[in-house]
Amino acid sequence: MYNFDIEKPTTVADAVQALGADEAQPLSGGQTLIPTLKARLAAPSKLVSLAGIDEMKGICMDDEGRLCIGGATTHATVMREAEAHYPALASLAARIGDPAVRNRGTIGGSLANNDPSACYPAGALASGATIVTNTREIAADDYFQGMFTTALEEGELVTEVKFPVPQAAHYEKMIQPASRFPLVAAFVAKFSDGVRVAITGASNDGVFRWTQAEEALSNTFSAEALEGMQADGDMIADLHGSAEYRAHLTGVMTRRAVAAIA
Amino acid sequence: MPKDGGIGASSKRREDVRFLTGVGNYTDDINIRGQAYVHFLRSDIAHGTLTSVDVDAAAGMAGVVRIFTGADFEGVGGIPCGWQVTDKHGEPMQEPAHPILAQGKVRHVGEPIAAVVAESPEQARDAAEAIVVDIAELPAVVNMKDAVKDGATKVHDDLTSNLCYDWGFVEENKDAVTKAFEDAAHVTSLELVNNRLVANPMEPRVAVGDYARGTDNSTLYTTSQNPHVIRLLMGAFVLGIPEHKLRVVAPDVGGGFGTKIFHYQEEAFCTFAAKACNRPVKWTSSRAEAFMSDAHGRDHVTKIELALDGDNNFTALRTDTYANMGAYLSTFAPSVPTWLHGTLMAGNYKTPLIYVNVKAVFTNTVPVDAYRGAGRPEATFQLERLVDKAAHELGVDPIALRRQNFITEFPYATPVAVEYDTGDYNATMDKLEEMADRAGFDARRKESEANGKLRGFGVNAYIEACGIAPSNLVGQLGARAGLYESATVRVNATGGLVVMTGSHSHGQGHETSFAQVVAEMIGIDENMIEIVHGDTANTPMGMGTYGSRSIAVGGSAMVRATEKIIAKAKKIASHLLEASEGDIELKDGAFSVAGTDKSVAWGDVTLAAYVPHNYPLEDLEPGLEETAFYDPANFTYPAGAYACEVEVDPDTGEVTIERFAAADDFGNVINPMIVSGQVHGGLAQGIGQALMESCVYDDDGQLLSASYMDYAMPRSSDLPMYQVDHSCQTPCTHNPLGVKGCGEAGAIGSPPSVVNAVLDALRSGGHDVAHIDMPVSPNRVWAAMHGGDAAKKAVGVVAANAKHNG
Structure with missing residues (x-):
């Protein structure tokens, strides 16, 4: 790992501002980024942790009956709290990695990374989810653009994901x-x-x-x-x-x- | 009723208190004041000429103490090889130089080119990244069969070819074997790969070199299975430090599995650099480094053939094996495919004629050496797969065919130069059939089929040679070391004992089981005995732990030393009891005079030895401390039979192990719980090899399976609840404990039954597949089921796996 600075903002706005720094990178659950840093395959000047942003965490149902999951919500939380609303998605979350991974990894991190073998992209795309960022809403059909590639712009954060709940x-x-x-x-x-x-x-x-x-x-x-x-x-x-x-x-x-x- | 102490008791492992509560003392826990850290710059190219290593920019970086390159080691010895194999023409093997840091060429990905010693690990790594290395890349030699073709690129320019040796065993049998095949009623043949593995001990390797300027003494703390062997190899052959000026300490070691037997460059480097820099130097391997610098295991490509007569008796066996040595000869590498492999080709069978050919080959890959079982798993796999195939071809029951050909009379001299002292292969097979509930298999198969799965039953026998071994024999076979073991038993004045053994425990539980033996002999509580190992400064010269030799050889040395202690203690007791020495009996920790009620306690005798006020000083020295060296008369021959039951998902090719039974004959057993644990661990590694683990290089010599993202280690959820039994006991006839060794059996005995079971399952689904190479991955199973072009296309992955093999 190379040295870097770390910031832990408490609002999305502060996070976006912090990410304006040269070579800054967001850190969510870190399940991909931390191993990458340890292998010295990335050298960000600054990591902006999203783990302290309460408005990006949690699960709720919106007026349209969609399951809304904050971008910084861990797999373990989805596993527990989505069960009553969208059992198949809760089951997906429950089978990601192991308990340590599920307690750190987040849905926003997974979708932003878009690993070709990740679980959440399948759940989001099949559900026709809407990816909400700090600037806009993106339909899942437009969001996933190839291996490790998404519609996200530089510095854009996945703040929430809205899942229509299938029958x-x-x-x-x-x-x-x-x-x-x-x-x-x-x-x-x-x-x-x-x-x-x-x-x-x-x-x-x-x-x-x-x-x-x-x-x-x-x-x-x-x-x-x-x-x-x-x-x-x-x-x-x-x-x-x-x-x-x-x-x-x-x-x-x-x-x-x-x-x-x- | 189970005993609560001594031989045969399942005493709880005393060492687990520290291991499980986080207070062990591993090499990485050792930090010495003023310590610097080394980072090795390793080659990312498999084969190339090293045209320049420019350290100028790096040398000026923050925290750098000194940077070493190959030039710093030109006057220093290379890593020695501990075993010289003689080829079929009577010529010695080709033996390349093995420098501490690359000189002139790099020969595998991971080979150290330069080493930075700095104030912190991060600074060392930063500076290593600033070293500018220029390598003129050469074609990589990866595939063994290509490597020995005329005109192949040479791994070592100063050798005549990439062939280390071409070994024939027993060369005199060759013509008779050929004749037997001509006369055979049936011949079964099989070509297979024994997949390359990475040992993956939980604790990566670590070395700390320390130098005391005031005394000119060097100390190396290292993750080793055999600190005396490291002291001898490194002191005498690499650095020129006499043994009395060099101490090697292997403290708690978190798993070895063979890969920590060998002397590695990093150990010599840290010892050398500590003196050169006049400060302690520490190296801690990352897991990534472990993948590309720990010696790998297995990696054989074999053709094996069995001749049978009209009554299905085995009449002859011949094998043709290519064994990968990697880029350099690791410490015991040449012995693995020869003396630890060829000598086991008789297996459990009375095949009268055997010829084994082994071509050991240099390639641009990490050196290959012993890994749990070492040679014997390779022998067992090919033989037991072949016997199963023969049974299938002949339409006979695979267990019946085995039983028909089992050796039943002992001692038995095999045609491959070893003599089995005892065994009862039918007894372990009987036990196995009972444990595995073969009778209930058909019902279980129907149940699986009702769930859309195929179910298979696979079995194999195995034998291994352990307790390596008689020094005079291994000397004749090319070993450059003796293979005795040692123990010093020191009795303290108040009766407690310290046993200093040359064996080394890196998870095996010696501190418990060794104490049980001494406790039994004297009749005292196990807690009165401390087992000390792992430090050349306080243990007698010993050869260490590998080849399932600790209890058979190290335990025997300890018995001999304890016998000396008891003999002397009896003399003291006879003096104290004023009785004839011949009348003294030792029982339950007290010496008594036979036929009387006169007795003296163990503690009174030991006190007299150190406070010799009433003591026969004119006849006997004070004190109670004895050393013994034990050199065994033969190997020991654990044997047994294993059964595996699998389900195969025909849609995906996934294999799950539903049942696994192991019936082992380990001779006498000291601690049944520890023995079961050893079998469990061995089975996990054997099943891992059979289904999951695979070390893969591409054509350019790049290691593709270089992390746990791609190298699949078995997890508990991949493994069944094992049924293990070691109640069939034919005690070893030539060691005092009648023990045989149990550390490797699980890894040796399990792979064939797994593959046999998968093929049995496929046959039940109408897929008559002759063989699937390990690891029997879902892709390979699926491809095999779909045969023909589909298999060829689908097993692109298989071809990639086999590329380095041929």
Whole structure:
């Protein structure tokens, strides 16, 4: 780790101001950033901790029936407090990493990082969530723009995420045995006006909507409707799975998610 | 009824009080006043010519004490190799120089090029980043079979090729083996890879060098399994420090698994730099450094063939193995694929003719050496996979085929130069079948199938050679060291004892189990005995702990020394009791005169030894302290049978272990709880190898599995509740305790049964798959199930894994 300054503002406005400094970087749960710093792969002059900003924490339901989660809310909090409102999302949070990760890592950090194998991007994209920042609201369909790439501008913070709550949903994941990130995972959300399916872990383009599956499921919501189907695209090939295998798993995970709720 | 102390009691591990409450004393806990810190600048290129190392800018940076490069070590010895293998032509192996810091070339990613000694670890690291290194990159030698082709790029320019040795064993058997294959009714053959592993002890390596200018004495604190071996190798061969001026301390060590046997550059560097800088120098490995500098394990590519006659008797076996040495010869590397591997190829079977060929190969990878089991897991895996394949091809029961060919009469001289003293392989197989409930398997399989899963049952036998070993024998085989063990037993005036052993405990629980033995011999409470180990200043010259040798060899030395103590104490007691020495009996901590009620307590005798007022001074020296060195007559041969039951998810290829049973014969058992714990740990590592762990290089010699993000270690949730049993006991015939050693069995015995079980499961689903290389990952299982082109395409990952192997 190189030396850096750290600030811990208590409001979003102060955080945004602090991030105006040259080479400043926001620090949320630090589950990706801290290991990166330890490996000396990043050298920010200043870290702006978001952990002291109360207005970015917590869970509530808004007037439109959406589940609203503050950007600095930990996975452990979502696991506990979203259960009553959106069990599939609470279950996703409950299966991220291990207790230490869940007690530090935050939803905003995960979405801002947009790791191609992260869990939350699948939940947000399949739910058709709205990503709220300090300056605007971004639809999930516009937010995820490829591996580690999002619509966020420099210094823009994810302050809140608003999840429409589907009639039923399930997150099915198969883990990569070393990192315990998803090798491939599917989040299926069934709404009254259709089905959304998001796949994480599989593609070099990061999280994506599997529209072919969505169409099939919107017609007939059953695992059988997806028989023999798998997503195509530029799949990840690495030590833990070939591109063909990952493509195959998109079908398996999605069918299992559907079966879990059908 | 279980005993509450002494041999056979499950005494609680006394060392766990400090280990589990955070008050252990590990090497990284040692901080000496005035200490500086070293950071090694390591090569990020696998193979290249070192054209310049410019330290000028770095040398002026804050906190820098001194920067060392290869040039500083030109007059210093390299890291020695402790074992010389002779090839099939009678020629010695090729042995390259192994510098402390790279000289002229870099030969693997992670090789140290320069070392910065600074006031703080951060300053040392900052300065290391400012060193400008210029490397002219050369093609990396990664694949073993390519490495030995004519015209291959050489890892070491001064050697004739990348072949370290071509070993034939037993060369005289070769023609007879060939003939037996020509005459065979059936031949089963198999090509497989024994995957490269990283040991991953919980505690990374650490070294602290200290130098006392006033006395010219050097001290090294290090994470070692064998401090005397380090003192000898480093003192005599690297730094030229005589042993009486060099102390090596290996305090609490958090796991070794073999990788802390070896003498490493960092140890020699810290000792050297402490004197050069006249201040203590400390190095603490990061986990990232551990991946690219701790010796790796396994990494064999093998073709093995079995000949059988018309009655399914094994008539001959031959193997052809490529064994990766990495870029340099680590301390015991040459012995692993030869004397710890070839000698075990008979396994539990009376195969009359065996020929083993091993080609050891240099590559641009981290050196490979012993890892829990060392050679014996490789032997067991190939043999037990092959026997299973033969049973399947012949349509016979795999257990029946094994039983038919088991050795049943002992002692048994194998055709691969070892003599098994005792064993009862049918007894452990009987026990296993009972524990594994083979009879209930079909019902369990039906249940799995009802849940959409495939279920498989796999079994294997194993034998290992432990308690390494007779010095005169290993000397003939090329060992450059003796392999005895030592103990000094010091009895204090008030009756307590201190045992100073040359064995080293790095998690095994010696402080408990060794005390149990002495307590049993004297008939006193275990708490009267302290076990001291790990410091050359206060233990006799010993060879340390590896090869499951501690209780068999170190324990035997301790028994011999204790016997001397008892003999002398009896003389003192006979004087105090005014009785003939031959009439003195020791029982329950008291000496008595046979057939009388006259007795004297242990403590009175020990007090007399140190306060010799009423003492036969004309016949006997005062004091009560004895040393013994024990050199075993043979290896010990633990053996057993393991069974694994798996479920395979046919949609994903995921394998879960539903049951695992281990029936081991360790001879006599000192502490059953500790022995079970050793088996549990070994099983975790064996199952880890079978299903998860894999050290992978790419074609450029870059380590792809360089962190826990990609190197999969098993976790408790990946493992079943084991059934372990060690009630089948055929005591070792040649050591005083009748013990065999239990530390490696789990890692040796478990991988084949896991793979056999997976293949059994796949067969039940109509997928007749001949073999899947370890780790049997979901991707590989899925690809194997889909065969043909799908398998080829899908196992891009497999090809990558095997790239360095061939």
